[in-house]
Amino acid sequence: MIVCERKPLPAILENLAGRRRAVVAGCSECVTVCHAGGEKEVALLRDLLLLARPDLEVDTIVLTRQCDGEFLEALDALAGEADCLISMACGVGAQFLAERYPCTWVFPAVDTRFGGGARRPGVWEERCGFCGDCVLHLTGGICPIIRCSKSLLNGPCGGSQQGKCEIDEAIECAWQKIHDRLEALGRLDLLDVVLPAKDWSRARDGGPRKLVREDVAL
Amino acid sequence: MSAGRSRLECLLEQGHFAVTGEVGPPQGAGAEGIRHHTALLKGVTDGQNLTDNQTAIVRLSSIAAAVHVLAAGGEPIIQMTCRDRNRIAMQSDLLGAYSLGARNLLCLTGDHQSFGNHATARNVFDLDSVQLVKMARELADPGIFQNGDPIAAEHRPRFFVGAAENPFAEPFAFRVRRLAKKVAAGARFIQTQAIFDLPRFARWMEMVRDAGLDRNTYILGGICPAKSFGALRHMSTVPGMVVPEALLARMKGVERKKQAEEGVKIAVEAVQELRRIPGVAGVHIMAIMWEEMVPRIVEEAGLLPRPL
Numbered sequence A: 001m002i003v004c005e006r007k008p009l010p011a012i013l014e015n016l017a018g019r020r021r022a023v024v025a026g027c028s029e030c031v032t033v034c035h036a037g038g039e040k041e042v043a044l045l046r047d048l049l050l051l052a053r054p055d056l057e058v059d060t061i062v063l064t065r066q067c068d069g070e071f072l073e074a075l076d077a078l079a080g081e082a083d084c085l086i087s088m089a090c091g092v093g094a095q096f097l098a099e100r101y102p103c104t105w106v107f108p109a110v111d112t113r114f115g116g117g118a119r120r121p122g123v124w125e126e127r128c129g130f131c132g133d134c135v136l137h138l139t140g141g142i143c144p145i146i147r148c149s150k151s152l153l154n155g156p157c158g159g160s161q162q163g164k165c166e167i168d169e170a171i172e173c174a175w176q177k178i179h180d181r182l183e184a185l186g187r188l189d190l191l192d193v194v195l196p197a198k199d200w201s202r203a204r205d206g207g208p209r210k211l212v213r214e215d216v217a218l
Numbered sequence B: 001m002s003a004g005r006s007r008l009e010c011l012l013e014q015g016h017f018a019v020t021g022e023v024g025p026p027q028g029a030g031a032e033g034i035r036h037h038t039a040l041l042k043g044v045t046d047g048q049n050l051t052d053n054q055t056a057i058v059r060l061s062s063i064a065a066a067v068h069v070l071a072a073g074g075e076p077i078i079q080m081t082c083r084d085r086n087r088i089a090m091q092s093d094l095l096g097a098y099s100l101g102a103r104n105l106l107c108l109t110g111d112h113q114s115f116g117n118h119a120t121a122r123n124v125f126d127l128d129s130v131q132l133v134k135m136a137r138e139l140a141d142p143g144i145f146q147n148g149d150p151i152a153a154e155h156r157p158r159f160f161v162g163a164a165e166n167p168f169a170e171p172f173a174f175r176v177r178r179l180a181k182k183v184a185a186g187a188r189f190i191q192t193q194a195i196f197d198l199p200r201f202a203r204w205m206e207m208v209r210d211a212g213l214d215r216n217t218y219i220l221g222g223i224c225p226a227k228s229f230g231a232l233r234h235m236s237t238v239p240g241m242v243v244p245e246a247l248l249a250r251m252k253g254v255e256r257k258k259q260a261e262e263g264v265k266i267a268v269e270a271v272q273e274l275r276r277i278p279g280v281a282g283v284h285i286m287a288i289m290w291e292e293m294v295p296r297i298v299e300e301a302g303l304l305p306r307p308l
């Protein structure tokens, strides 16, 4: 999922200077699961805003999916009344709102952190950097692009020590994990291959990405 | 300006036990320090490494520093990390460096920027060090850019390309496999991380020999003289460095005033020990901020005069 984290309240309030009527718009997908912008968080943010700004009018809504045009209509009526929209979805959702309402200010209330998952309640970890050309089949199912601090394809670097990454003892060295897993699977031979320079054009380096699939197009 | 081959490469090919040193470019635009350190090192070492924004601290560029080293009569070894440049900038810089007379290149991954003085910078890591070795070799032979485009035969940069290896990092068993990968990618020489744990290094060399790698690349063992107990203890905390307890205790047991002297002794012993290990082709002495001690270490280790 896309893991998000709510911005500090002062940062949200700063964006509301001079505004009179806002809609806090959540989403029932990723941000609900990671407790950043679902029903509970939307209601909480409304209460916090009203405490800090009693003059403000605040409506709330939780959209089925903010990153999907077909679910935005539900917001039209409220958006028409407001002078700003506060999105509690990821950066994709916030942009979909901005596109739909060209004359209304849209603010993000969360920081979109990473593509990851919950290790246990309250702990999320990054797993994918959306490189567009997955190499997990070569690395034992452990992503070297995002889990190695240097995105090494022929790691580990010289800083790997006791299974930890050189940049922080709290971070596991991805290449130690790759090594151990391939060893357990009897496939250390995969590590003898010099992996060539990556084609980054399928990652963000190639410019904004777009995917068109005729087979599912209407 | 040296038009021909790398002097270091020739010496190693002739079977000399090589000695390389290190010059840290300054955090400013002055070249006096580089000239001064070159003067100190050139008669006692066969090549001088120019670090590339070491520990991610902004410094005068390693390639510009190499030009000062050349002008002062030295034999520069340019260090290049993958942290700050993509393949376009790296190739461009390699063409430039060669045109300026640099002949030796050490390919490194690079310390993460979080260690340095610009922790909020974006890093690049378009290539890793293994891929950089390969790219640098391919510029000369078959004479192509990374994308496959040819380079005119008379204008190919023919660097003596090396890489670093850390026998003390983990996974230990994998370090030799990774070295093999670097050699397969084209690394002609290897400079190792500073060696304090000689038995562990000897074990690693045994694995290196078993894999036949010492016959395909020149291995220069890293020596890092410590000025004091504090300096040695600090080194023991650097990621990827291993300093045995016994060595720390030995240094600690020496009166503070005499610790520098002990540091030289430890370094000299290590050089001598390394010379006895089959497959070791030379030493790389990293005495940053203590360059003036290098001539003594080389002399006391019995490595003078250097071949011409």
Ligand code: SF4
Pocket: A127, A128, A129, A130, A131, A132, A133, A134, A135, A136, A143, A144, A145, A146
């Ligand atoms: S290799 Fe690329 S696509 Fe696969 S998990 Fe890593 S970043 Fe994601």
Ligand code: SF4
Pocket: A147, A148, A149, A150, A151, A152, A155, A156, A157, A158, A159, A160, A161, A164, A165, A166, A167, A172, A173, A174, A175, A176
């Ligand atoms: S220590 Fe491991 S995870 Fe960290 S940068 Fe080096 S190889 Fe990558």
